[in-house]
Amino acid sequence: MSWKPLVLLLxxxxxxxxxxxxxxxxxLSLELALxxxxxEGQEVRLARTQAQAASSQVxxxxxxxxxxxxxxxxxxxxxxxxxxxxxxxxxxxxLRFNPNPDQPxxxxxRYLERMTPxxxxxxxxxxFSDMPFGRENLYNAGVSGQQLLYAGGRVRAGIALAExxxxxxxxxxxxxxxxxxxxxEEAYWGAVLAREFEAIAAAAVSQAEEFLAQERLRLETxxxxxxxxxxxxxxxxxxxxxxxxxxxxxxxxxxxxxxxxDVPLDAPLVLTTPLPPEAGAGQVRDPAPAAVLSARPAxxxxxxxxxxxxxxxxxxxxAFLPSVALQMSYMRQSYPPGVFDLDVPWRTDWTxxxxxxxxxxxxxxxxxxxxxxxxxADGARLQLAQLREGVxxxxxxxxxxxxxxxxxxxxxxxxxxxxxxxxxxxVLRYERGLATALEVSAARLGLSGARTNLAQALADYRLAEAxxxxxxxxxxxxxxxxxxx
Numbered sequence: 001m002s003w004k005p006l007v008l009l010l011x012x013x014x015x016x017x018x019x020x021x022x023x024x025x026x027x028l029s030l031e032l033a034l035x036x037x038x039x040e041g042q043e044v045r046l047a048r049t050q051a052q053a054a055s056s057q058v059x060x061x062x063x064x065x066x067x068x069x070x071x072x073x074x075x076x077x078x079x080x081x082x083x084x085x086x087x088x089x090x091x092x093x094x095l096r097f098n099p100n101p102d103q104p105x106x107x108x109x110r111y112l113e114r115m116t117p118x119x120x121x122x123x124x125x126x127x128f129s130d131m132p133f134g135r136e137n138l139y140n141a142g143v144s145g146q147q148l149l150y151a152g153g154r155v156r157a158g159i160a161l162a163e164x165x166x167x168x169x170x171x172x173x174x175x176x177x178x179x180x181x182x183x184x185e186e187a188y189w190g191a192v193l194a195r196e197f198e199a200i201a202a203a204a205v206s207q208a209e210e211f212l213a214q215e216r217l218r219l220e221t222x223x224x225x226x227x228x229x230x231x232x233x234x235x236x237x238x239x240x241x242x243x244x245x246x247x248x249x250x251x252x253x254x255x256x257x258x259x260x261x262d263v264p265l266d267a268p269l270v271l272t273t274p275l276p277p278e279a280g281a282g283q284v285r286d287p288a289p290a291a292v293l294s295a296r297p298a299x300x301x302x303x304x305x306x307x308x309x310x311x312x313x314x315x316x317x318x319a320f321l322p323s324v325a326l327q328m329s330y331m332r333q334s335y336p337p338g339v340f341d342l343d344v345p346w347r348t349d350w351t352x353x354x355x356x357x358x359x360x361x362x363x364x365x366x367x368x369x370x371x372x373x374x375x376x377a378d379g380a381r382l383q384l385a386q387l388r389e390g391v392x393x394x395x396x397x398x399x400x401x402x403x404x405x406x407x408x409x410x411x412x413x414x415x416x417x418x419x420x421x422x423x424x425x426x427v428l429r430y431e432r433g434l435a436t437a438l439e440v441s442a443a444r445l446g447l448s449g450a451r452t453n454l455a456q457a458l459a460d461y462r463l464a465e466a467x468x469x470x471x472x473x474x475x476x477x478x479x480x481x482x483x484x485x
Contacts, residue, residue: 026263030188030273034475036261037184038177047169047176054162054169061162064155069145076138077339135335139342142331142349152321157314164304164311171301178297178474180260185466187257189459192271194250196455201239201246204448208236211440228437235441275458286399286468287481289392295481296391296473302384309377316370319359327353395471402468405461412454419443419450 038044099111148155212232218224254269263269293299331349336342359366426443429435472478 025268025270027270027272028188028257028261028263029271030185033184033188033257033261034181036263037180040262041180041260043180044173044177047173051166051169051173054166058159058162058166061155061159064148064151064158067145067147069143071143072140074140075339076140078136078138137336137339137341139334139336139346140331142329144329145327147326148323149326150322150324152318152323154315154318154323157311157318161308161311161315164308168301168304168308171297171304174297174474174477175301178470178477181474182466182470184257184260186463187253187260188271188273189275189462189466191250191253191257191269192273192275193455193459194246194253195271196275196459197452198243198246198250200448200451200455201243203451204444205236205239205243207444208232208239211437211444212236215437231437231441275455275462286402287472289395291481292395292472293388293392295477296471297477298473299384299388299391302380302387306377306380306384309373309380313370313373313377316366316373319366319369322359323357325355325357327355329353391471395468398464398467398471402461402464405457405464408457409454409461412450412457416447416450416454419447423447 099108101108103111212229212235215224215229215232219226219229255265257263258265258267258269329349329351332346333349334342334344334346336344423443423446426435426439430437430440469475469478472481
């Protein structure tokens with residue numbers, strides 16, 4: 001039996017198994033694109049981590065209100081010491097104070113009168129014989145703690161500073177989410193518009209192909225000249241580069257959208273949210289600029305920034321005030337003769353300290369820090385005022401752009417209707433011999449241009465709506481403002 005037929009039969013299967021599988025087509029609506037970018041976008045995730053880090057600083061600042069307790073255990077090995085003979089202090093026998101109670105009373109009295117001054121030397125020897133100086137082995141175990149009682153308001157200011165920093169990080173997260181949402185919506189409508197341009201260019205090429213076919217048919221019947229056919233061919237070839245350019249633009253716009261929403265770049269993409277046929281229908285009423293200033297996260301973050309700078313001024317002023325702290329230390333010490341001879345008494349060392357630190361002079365550093373903090377606070381107030389003006393101007397410009405886009409749509413729609421009617425009449429007149437091929441070509445180009453302008457106007461309106469939402473601070477903030485909260 002020959003294996004060649006079986007091998008030849010299995011070859012295509014093996015080749016197909018080795019080919020990489022094509023990625024699945026991704027159907028993407030605008031809502032899904034916004035959700036993916038908000039959930040998986042790297043910029044938003046980075047802002048979330050920064051907000052979490054700022055929140056953790058609040059606990060670190062509050063820790064200064066509680067006692068700071070620590071424990072220690074240490075072993076010290078002394079190899080050489082200037083006190084190493086302190087434990088060997090001895091007196092000569094002639095100087096030792098050692099009365100004999102068995103002697104007669106008179107002898108004992110004379111001994112006491114003679115040797116009483118020497119008793120101090122004996123006590124000194126006993127004292128130094130049990131001191132830790134020069135000991136070969138030393139164990140230390142203890143617990144120490146400190147409680148800050150007063151710091152001139154520095155701790156409370158630090159806590160307020162951390163709390164405001166956490167709020168600022170939260171507002172910055174909201175702003176980042178709003179910015180990413182605007183970028184995604186801008187990319188989405190850019191991709192939809194590019195597809196519309198591609199469809200319009202493809203329709204123009206299709207019409208030119210049909211017209212060329214008609215011209216060739218008319219040439220065969222003697223109703224058209226060769227020049228008319230050449231003109232139709234030239235017009236068709238001139239439209240093909242526009243179609244290629246439109247396709248390239250659509251592909252690039254799709255790639256930009258895939259990048260923002262974390263879709264594989266080689267995956268086919270289908271956009272399911274089309275440009276609206278009507279603009280402005282059922283639209284909500286845009287709030288007044290005053291409501292925007294009170295709810296915009298960027299403005300709220302700047303306001304918290306001013307409060308933070310004021311707390312820094314308070315902290316700088318607290319440097320001129322004294323600080324009071326209570327310190328407690330409980331230690332146990334042992335001096336064993338050997339490293340592991342732990343069956344020896346442990347000595348107790350227990351101390352408590354009430355420490356008051358008075359800042360007298362540090363080379364005018366505190367004055368410089370206070371002046372710098374006050375300057376930063378003034379700068380933060382000025383930046384807040386500039387931001388409020390900028391936010392109001394941004395919102396007003398977005399409203400004006402929205403009104404302009406809405407009005408432009410109506411004009412573009414009427415132009416498309418007129419261009420379609422002109423194209424129909426021109427083709428009809430040409431079929432009856434009352435118009436030239438150039439007039440048909442001009443009517444076709446006019447219709448393509450009118451449709452392109454209408455698609456651009458519809459996309460501009462959606463982008464203008466997105467700008468209004470962005471100026472409000474994001475979709476969530478815009479919905480809250482419009483509800484009147």
